[in-house]
Amino acid sequence: MERIGVVGGGLMGAGIAEVCARAGSAVVVVESEQTRADDSRARLEKSLRRAQERGKLDDAEAVLQRITVTTELEDLADRQLVVEAIVEDESAKVDLFKRLDQIVTDQDAILASNTSSIPIMKLATVTSRPSHVLGIHFFNPVPVLKLVELVPSLMTADETTERSREYVEGSLGKNAITCQDRAGFVVNALLIPFVLSAIRMYESGFATAEDIDQGLVLGAAHPQGPLALADLIGLDTTMSVAQSLYEEFKEPLYAPPPLLARMVDAGLLGRKVGRGFYTYDR
Numbered sequence: 001m002e003r004i005g006v007v008g009g010g011l012m013g014a015g016i017a018e019v020c021a022r023a024g025s026a027v028v029v030v031e032s033e034q035t036r037a038d039d040s041r042a043r044l045e046k047s048l049r050r051a052q053e054r055g056k057l058d059d060a061e062a063v064l065q066r067i068t069v070t071t072e073l074e075d076l077a078d079r080q081l082v083v084e085a086i087v088e089d090e091s092a093k094v095d096l097f098k099r100l101d102q103i104v105t106d107q108d109a110i111l112a113s114n115t116s117s118i119p120i121m122k123l124a125t126v127t128s129r130p131s132h133v134l135g136i137h138f139f140n141p142v143p144v145l146k147l148v149e150l151v152p153s154l155m156t157a158d159e160t161t162e163r164s165r166e167y168v169e170g171s172l173g174k175n176a177i178t179c180q181d182r183a184g185f186v187v188n189a190l191l192i193p194f195v196l197s198a199i200r201m202y203e204s205g206f207a208t209a210e211d212i213d214q215g216l217v218l219g220a221a222h223p224q225g226p227l228a229l230a231d232l233i234g235l236d237t238t239m240s241v242a243q244s245l246y247e248e249f250k251e252p253l254y255a256p257p258p259l260l261a262r263m264v265d266a267g268l269l270g271r272k273v274g275r276g277f278y279t280y281d282r
């Protein structure tokens, strides 16, 4: 596909825009306001320059030329695929899908969500084209992790899923798995309760954050421990995903621990703000 749109240019949106532009697509990224758009552009430039410096990319400038960052949703009118990557909040996503349905003119265009946990049907049914809505769920960091979950709802046309698979596997070089439309899909339904258990263990004074993480890195060969991973995902996103999972399944293991809620209230959101379970240079 030649013309891609991404809504939300944060941690995930910028990564999705990067991989699509590196695959040769022209990408329009829509952010909520100009300062966020500037941040998103800066994030993209930094990541692409780093890829060039490490010899993974020949010409960062050429890739950047294919990316436009704007604050106007109307700039998505001619897109063939739009991937929504705004905050993990159901009502915000519902409002956005209503607007995208009115703005994107090509009735064959695919409207996708990168949601971590919100059932796709909730977004599909507010559009006039539920057959063209599905979840295309990337993993963080997007340029590094190979997986994409494809999540058709009960109303998604097979052709929509197949066209999405062709793009993410054929053009982006990712590996796709297909999941039923249940909160958390496959990976987060397994990963988030693990992260929440680590937070509960830390909260109870069982072990230090460093020892919990080192245990999983050295004892189970994880690339990073669960508390560092929560900081990478963002504690606000971790909290929202836990809430969606708990709402769907009512299993205590999905309930957000009080410490996570307090840290989110305090704005200790992890890597993206410089402090979560650990502190970071920004």
Ligand SMILES: CC(=O)CC(=O)SCCNC(=O)CCNC(=O)[C@H](O)C(C)(C)COP(=O)(O)OP(=O)(O)OC[C@H]1O[C@@H](n2cnc3c(N)ncnc32)[C@H](O)[C@@H]1OP(=O)(O)O
Binding pocket: 047, 054, 115, 116, 138, 139, 140, 141, 142, 143, 144, 145, 188, 191, 223, 224, 229, 233, 237
């Ligand atoms: C919440 C959801 O809905 C779903 C999710 O995404 S859940 C989160 C899933 N993500 C994970 O589980 C991440 C697990 N962690 C990891 O894979 C690794 O710790 C990590 C890739 C984040 C960092 O790896 P590391 O070895 O500690 O650091 P580092 O040496 O800096 O990076 C390793 C490679 O990744 C690249 N990299 C790291 N972060 C990157 C980023 N943000 N963008 C692009 N490339 C990046 C580096 O350039 C480096 O590449 P080379 O080896 O080719 O030079």
Ligand SMILES: NC(=O)C1=CN([C@@H]2O[C@H](COP(=O)(O)OP(=O)(O)OC[C@H]3O[C@@H](n4cnc5c(N)ncnc54)[C@H](OP(=O)(O)O)[C@@H]3O)[C@@H](O)[C@H]2O)C=CC1
Binding pocket: 007, 008, 009, 010, 011, 012, 013, 030, 031, 032, 033, 036, 084, 085, 086, 087, 088, 089, 092, 096, 114, 115, 116, 117, 137, 138, 139, 140, 232, 233, 234, 237, 272
């Ligand atoms: N973090 C992760 O590891 C992963 C996250 N996801 C999912 O991806 C989505 C985005 O997460 P992430 O990138 O981490 O979040 P971020 O907070 O980093 O980025 C979200 C961006 O979207 C902007 N935004 C919010 N509302 C709108 C809107 N209506 N129109 C345009 N832009 C908007 C935000 O701006 P502002 O701050 O001004 O609101 C912010 O810049 C979520 O659904 C999340 O669950 C999926 C896989 C992994």
